[in-house]
Amino acid sequence: MADTTELKKGICERWSDPDRVQGWVQSGLNAEFRDAACRRAWMAALRQAVGDARVQEALDIGTGPGTIAQLWAEIGYVSTGLDFSAPMLRAGRAAAAERGLAVTFVEGDAEAPPFPARRFDLVSSRFVLFTLPHPGYAVRRWMRLLQRGGVMVLIGHENPNDPKGQHHPRRSHSKRHPDKRHEEALRQLPFVHHTAGELTVVMEAAGLRDIRRIPMEQVIAARAARFRRKPATGAILNAPYILVGRK
Ligand SMILES: C[S@@+](CC[C@H](N)C(=O)[O-])C[C@H]1O[C@@H](n2cnc3c(N)ncnc32)[C@H](O)[C@@H]1O
Incomplete structure (x- = not known):
C-alpha cells in the first residue's frame, strides 16, 4: 500500500502524461464544450447552480485544462483554476487564450x-x-x-446502468499495456465509485446548507444529440450531476 505522498505523486504523473493531457483536452474540454448546444446547456445548469449568490471571484479545483474555470470566466467572474x-x-x-478568456491558472x-480563507465567492x-x-477532508x-x-x-457523474449509480473510471488506456500502478492507486482511493447521495453526506458534514441537485435533462439531451452526430469524439456516457450548497 502506497503512502499518501506516493499515491498523489503517481496520480499527478498520470495526469501529466502528454497523451492523457491531450486526450482530456479532446474528451473533457473540446468534445462537448465546443458544441454550441452542449455549452449552452452546461452554462444554463451552472447559472442555475449559482442562483442569486453574489459572485465576483470563482475558483475551479482540479481544473485540468480549465474546463469549468473557462465557463466561469465567460459568465463574467474573476476566474482561477487550480x-x-x-x-x-x-x-x-x-x-483560454485561444478563446480570449481571462483565467488565472495556479499549480x-x-x-x-x-x-487564504474566505478568498472566493464560489468554489x-x-x-x-x-x-x-x-475527499471529505478536501x-x-x-x-x-x-x-x-x-x-x-x-x-460528478453516475452510471445509469449500475444499480447503485456508481461510476467506474476507465481502468487503463490500453488493454495490452495496463497501468498497474494506477490500478493499484484506484483501489486505495475511497471515492472512486461514489454516488451523488454519498457526496451529499460529505457536503452536509462539511457544514454546507441548502444542498440542491440541479436538473440536468438539457445537458444530457444535448450530449446525447452530439454523440449521435459524432460518436467517435469521446463523449462521456455517464450521466453528470451538479450538487450545490451554500456556506
Ligand atoms: C478527470 S480530470 C477533470 C478535469 C476538469 N475538472 C474537467 O472537468 O475537465 C481530473 C483533474 O484533477 C486533477 N487532480 C487530481 N488530483 C489532484 C490534486 N490532489 N490536486 C490538484 N489537482 C488534482 C488532475 O490533474 C486532473 O487535471
Whole structure:
C-alpha cells in the first residue's frame, strides 16, 4: 500500500502524461464544450447552480485544462483554476487564450489549496473527488476558502446502468499495456465509485446548507444529440450531476 505522498505523486504523473493531457483536452474540454448546444446547456445548469449568490471571484479545483474555470470566466467572474499537473495547466492557458478568456491558472494540491480563507465567492470542482485520497477532508478545506454565503458547486457523474449509480473510471488506456500502478492507486482511493447521495453526506458534514441537485435533462439531451452526430469524439456516457450548497 502506497503512502499518501506516493499515491498523489503517481496520480499527478498520470495526469501529466502528454497523451492523457491531450486526450482530456479532446474528451473533457473540446468534445462537448465546443458544441454550441452542449455549452449552452452546461452554462444554463451552472447559472442555475449559482442562483442569486453574489459572485465576483470563482475558483475551479482540479481544473485540468480549465474546463469549468473557462465557463466561469465567460459568465463574467474573476476566474482561477487550480491543478497539480503542470502540463494540464499549460493546456488550460493555451485553450483560454485561444478563446480570449481571462483565467488565472495556479499549480497546487486540491487537498491543500494555496489560498487564504474566505478568498472566493464560489468554489467548484468537476470529476476530481474520485481521484483524491481524502475527499471529505478536501471538501472541508474548500469550504474554508468560501466567503459566508458563498456557493460550492460539485460536479460528478453516475452510471445509469449500475444499480447503485456508481461510476467506474476507465481502468487503463490500453488493454495490452495496463497501468498497474494506477490500478493499484484506484483501489486505495475511497471515492472512486461514489454516488451523488454519498457526496451529499460529505457536503452536509462539511457544514454546507441548502444542498440542491440541479436538473440536468438539457445537458444530457444535448450530449446525447452530439454523440449521435459524432460518436467517435469521446463523449462521456455517464450521466453528470451538479450538487450545490451554500456556506
Ligand atoms: C478527470 S480530470 C477533470 C478535469 C476538469 N475538472 C474537467 O472537468 O475537465 C481530473 C483533474 O484533477 C486533477 N487532480 C487530481 N488530483 C489532484 C490534486 N490532489 N490536486 C490538484 N489537482 C488534482 C488532475 O490533474 C486532473 O487535471
